[in-house]
Amino acid sequence: MTVTLANPLREGLRLARTPEPASLVIFGASGDLTSRKLVPALYNLALQHLLPASFGVIGSARRAMTEDVFRAELHDAVAEFSRTRPINEEVWTTFARSIRYVPTPDESGFNELGRVLARVDGEIGANGNRLFYLATPPAAYEPIIRAIGAHGLRGASGWSRVVVEKPYGHDLDSAMRLTSVVQEVFREDEVFRIDHYLGKETVQNILVLRFANSIFEPIWTRQFVDHVQITAAESIGIEERAGYYDSAGAMRDIVQNHLLQLLALVGMEPPSAFDDRSVRDEKVKVLRALRQIAPEEVGELTVRGQYGQGFIGGERVVGYRDEPGVAPNSQTETYVALKCFIDNWRWEGTPFYIRTGKRLPKRSTEIAIRFRVAPHRIFTREASEGLDANELVIRIQPDEGISLTFGAKVPVQGLRIRSVNMDFGYGESFMVDAPDSYETLILDALRGDATLFTRRDEVEQQWAFVDPILAGWHAGRQELATYAAGTWGPEQADALIARDSRTWRRP
Amino acid sequence: MTVMDEAFWGARAGSIDALERELGRLRRAAVAHAKERGQALARASVLNLVVYAEREIHARRAARAVADLALRHPSRAIIVLGDRSREGVLASLQLHCHVPQSDGAQPVLYEQILARVRGDFDERVASVVIPLLVPDLPVFLWWTGTPPSDARHVDDLVTLADRLIVDSADFARADLTLPEVARLARLRVGITDLNWARLTHWRELIAQFFDVPTWRPFLDGITGIRAGFAVDMDGRDIHPSQALLLLGWMASRLGWRPVEALAPSEAGGVLFKMARSDNAAVMVRLRPRFERGLDTGDVSGVRIQAALGRESAEFVIKRAPDQRHATATAVVGGVVRAERVVPLPALGIRELLVEELAIAGNDHVYEAALAALMALA
Numbered sequence: 001m002t003v004t005l006a007n008p009l010r011e012g013l014r015l016a017r018t019p020e021p022a023s024l025v026i027f028g029a030s031g032d033l034t035s036r037k038l039v040p041a042l043y044n045l046a047l048q049h050l051l052p053a054s055f056g057v058i059g060s061a062r063r064a065m066t067e068d069v070f071r072a073e074l075h076d077a078v079a080e081f082s083r084t085r086p087i088n089e090e091v092w093t094t095f096a097r098s099i100r101y102v103p104t105p106d107e108s109g110f111n112e113l114g115r116v117l118a119r120v121d122g123e124i125g126a127n128g129n130r131l132f133y134l135a136t137p138p139a140a141y142e143p144i145i146r147a148i149g150a151h152g153l154r155g156a157s158g159w160s161r162v163v164v165e166k167p168y169g170h171d172l173d174s175a176m177r178l179t180s181v182v183q184e185v186f187r188e189d190e191v192f193r194i195d196h197y198l199g200k201e202t203v204q205n206i207l208v209l210r211f212a213n214s215i216f217e218p219i220w221t222r223q224f225v226d227h228v229q230i231t232a233a234e235s236i237g238i239e240e241r242a243g244y245y246d247s248a249g250a251m252r253d254i255v256q257n258h259l260l261q262l263l264a265l266v267g268m269e270p271p272s273a274f275d276d277r278s279v280r281d282e283k284v285k286v287l288r289a290l291r292q293i294a295p296e297e298v299g300e301l302t303v304r305g306q307y308g309q310g311f312i313g314g315e316r317v318v319g320y321r322d323e324p325g326v327a328p329n330s331q332t333e334t335y336v337a338l339k340c341f342i343d344n345w346r347w348e349g350t351p352f353y354i355r356t357g358k359r360l361p362k363r364s365t366e367i368a369i370r371f372r373v374a375p376h377r378i379f380t381r382e383a384s385e386g387l388d389a390n391e392l393v394i395r396i397q398p399d400e401g402i403s404l405t406f407g408a409k410v411p412v413q414g415l416r417i418r419s420v421n422m423d424f425g426y427g428e429s430f431m432v433d434a435p436d437s438y439e440t441l442i443l444d445a446l447r448g449d450a451t452l453f454t455r456r457d458e459v460e461q462q463w464a465f466v467d468p469i470l471a472g473w474h475a476g477r478q479e480l481a482t483y484a485a486g487t488w489g490p491e492q493a494d495a496l497i498a499r500d501s502r503t504w505r506r507p
Numbered sequence: 508m509t510v511m512d513e514a515f516w517g518a519r520a521g522s523i524d525a526l527e528r529e530l531g532r533l534r535r536a537a538v539a540h541a542k543e544r545g546q547a548l549a550r551a552s553v554l555n556l557v558v559y560a561e562r563e564i565h566a567r568r569a570a571r572a573v574a575d576l577a578l579r580h581p582s583r584a585i586i587v588l589g590d591r592s593r594e595g596v597l598a599s600l601q602l603h604c605h606v607p608q609s610d611g612a613q614p615v616l617y618e619q620i621l622a623r624v625r626g627d628f629d630e631r632v633a634s635v636v637i638p639l640l641v642p643d644l645p646v647f648l649w650w651t652g653t654p655p656s657d658a659r660h661v662d663d664l665v666t667l668a669d670r671l672i673v674d675s676a677d678f679a680r681a682d683l684t685l686p687e688v689a690r691l692a693r694l695r696v697g698i699t700d701l702n703w704a705r706l707t708h709w710r711e712l713i714a715q716f717f718d719v720p721t722w723r724p725f726l727d728g729i730t731g732i733r734a735g736f737a738v739d740m741d742g743r744d745i746h747p748s749q750a751l752l753l754l755g756w757m758a759s760r761l762g763w764r765p766v767e768a769l770a771p772s773e774a775g776g777v778l779f780k781m782a783r784s785d786n787a788a789v790m791v792r793l794r795p796r797f798e799r800g801l802d803t804g805d806v807s808g809v810r811i812q813a814a815l816g817r818e819s820a821e822f823v824i825k826r827a828p829d830q831r832h833a834t835a836t837a838v839v840g841g842v843v844r845a846e847r848v849v850p851l852p853a854l855g856i857r858e859l860l861v862e863e864l865a866i867a868g869n870d871h872v873y874e875a876a877l878a879a880l881m882a883l884a
């Protein structure tokens with residue numbers, strides 16, 4: 001182990017540390033994720049001078065293809081999908097020189113990959129630092145990890161890390177099995193399970209809002225909070241993902257990872273430091289405190305729905321079962337609503353309502369903290385007709401921002417009170433293009449910072465919560481409701497929250 | 508003149524109270540106008556920006572930059588235009604205010620005030636600015652031109668500010684004015700030099716070489732630095748201040764001390780001998796070069812030479828002829844180990860301000876670079 005001296009020139013610059021020279025090996029290099037997200041993110045990092053001074057990218061997939069073809073395809077992908085356009089040809093040209101392609105249709109391919117890695121190592125002085133990125137369909141994770149082990153692809157020196165894309169398993173058993181395979185080759189601190197929601201600026205900002213300010217945390221408890229609503233609404237359907245989606249459904253696709261992560265960030269106790277261990281310890285604690293919904297409770301605490309035909313933005317769209325690639329009698333849910341409780345001192349008795357759906361009227365992800373009404377009403381009922389309880393809303397996408405509603409006197413003679421909105425928009429206050437979440441996460445993985453990645457015990461807690469609900473559904477304890485595309489979900493979801501004399505927000 | 512003035516600077520107001528009323532009226536009108544178009548108008552302010560100018564052309568240029576800036580750093584901008592042309596005339600004050608329209612998708616309301624002060628105004632200028640500041644927001648003072656030394660109005664305005672913005676590239680004699688700027692730092696104000704901001708990308712690129720563990724040891728074995736800076740075609744306008752700041756930065760970070768200033772190697776060039784903390788010599792040469800498309804004084808290239816025992820290395824950053832890119836090359840033991848092209852656009856005033864306004868605290872690294880530079884002079 002070599003000790004690296006500090007770099008005195010770094011002080012005062014944006015990053016305390018840029019990543020060390022390394023090779024990034026992308027498995028699934030001919031796939032969508034690579035061309036839509038990973039390579040555009042790498043290219044944008046290069047534009048911002050955030051990649052190490054010497055860097056190598058090695059793409060690998062089953063398909064035979066020359067390096068020139070691979071580079072040309074990536075060039076076109078960056079031109080189409082990069083957040084900065086047009087493509088800067090000068091920068092691309094030198095960046096593309098660092099890109100290799102090695103087909104791995106069989107075992108001999110992995111041998112060749114090992115040779116190329118060794119050669120690239122020498123050229124760029126990477127000292128054996130390697131980041132393996134699994135961007136393949138999940139069925140290929142285990143064979144690839146075993147091949148990395150069997151062919152000695154970990155460098156003899158330096159660090160090796162692996163990034164695993166979602167879905168990480170399809171239930172608790174499969175997630176644990178995947179972990180045990182991963183751990184044949186990588187230590188837990190070398191495993192970076194990606195949940196791209198955590199790379200979003202506003203999601204990180206939940207922690208800043210809560211723990212860099214002193215005025216919110218004291219009221220962030222059951223005494224002041226009436227309930228919390230977490231919404232992830234999408235207006236799109238399933239696009240070309242029918243094959244995966246029809247076997248997964250909204251619960252596995254969105255709730256198990258993204259929504260439970262948001263719930264953990266909103267509900268967690270203050271960590272003692274902003275580092276990977278402290279933050280993830282607290283997230284695991286709150287996930288552990290999340291009250292299980294037993295299979296026999298799913299009728300009362302959950303709603304599952306599937307969209308029928310309807311209208312989105314004035315266009316007629318087909319129902320889920322008419323989407324290409326979906327079975328005509330599919331029972332897969334495209335909408336989920338849950339009522340959850342966190343059984344701890346802070347949140348006892350405070351419901352967390354979470355919902356997600358496809359083909360809802362608009363795209364919107366937000367967290368709303370609804371506070372209790374003022375304890376004693378001193379204004380007449382008539383005067384306060386337009387008054388609602390205070391609400392703090394954290395908007396995650398689109399239009400990131402935070403707003404707070406409170407009552408104000410309407411400027412007329414006599415007393416009339418109505419709710420007004422104090423609104424903070426990231427866009428208006430900073431007007432900076434927020435970095436794409438993949439840029440943030442790839443950079444963090446190269447630097448070895450796992451704060452924004454999901455740890456083994458987190459993933460397992462998430463599945464442990466989701467599995468009994470899926471089992472209850474599977475046993476037919478909650479029927480699949482339908483909703484028209486372009487509406488806010490099935491009426492059973494409205495009933496779920498109306499039983500508590502509450503309503504869903506309109507995001 | 509007044510009609511043109513009002514077209515650019517907005518409605519005229521007779522007093523500060525009247526100005527506040529006028530701003531309130533303009534704000535309501537803008538909100539009503541936005542509502543008609545079905546938009547919400549945010550009145551966002553994250554800072555007070557006071558601009559001090561003594562020439563109308565500087566004031567107008569600043570006003571345009573501030574208007575561009577409003578989207579990123581919505582502010583109340585107070586432009587103080589000092590006019591000493593009529594000496595002896597009793598100080599007079601003319602106020603204009605303005606709620607510029609923005610045409611973006613997210614309309615943001617910001618406010619711009621012009622305070623034209625005439626005659627002997629040194630003593631009273633702060634009293635005009637204080638009531639116009641939005642409470643609780645930080646005050647940034649942007650001084651266009653060279654801040655005069657030992658002047659009452661400079662000290663008064665700087666005392667009000669949390670941060671002073673200057674551009675040492677504009678200083679007629681940077682060698683005389685930079686110490687003056689260092690003196691202002693003692694008034695407990697953070698200082699931003701836009702000329703320093705122009706170096707941020709250079710610093711980043713230089714630092715990156717030494718993030719590579721195998722190259723890091725060369726940082727302690729630097730034997731020479733050569734930097735080029737741009738001059739105009741006939742080589743008359745020589746402004747080495749940016750290149751000097753870059754040198755001051757490296758010297759302060761790496762603990763070098765000046766040994767002697769050697770004879771200029773060529774017209775306008777500077778040659779220094781410095782000593783590392785282990786007393787080995789570092790030869791520094793800053794030389795002017797004509798570069799098409801670069802502003803006078805901008806750094807055009809840096810070459811760092813280093814040796815470790817028998818192994819030598821060179822780290823070179825050179826602007827490409829298109830002036831929008833640079834090539835960063837590391838040569839170790841005579842072999843090119845890494846070479847890449849990175850974007851390095853010349854930044855306009857607006858981009859520089861955007862970056863610098865995001866920093867609220869003191870820039871200790873700049874202050875240290877400045878101090879090292881003073882030691883050289």
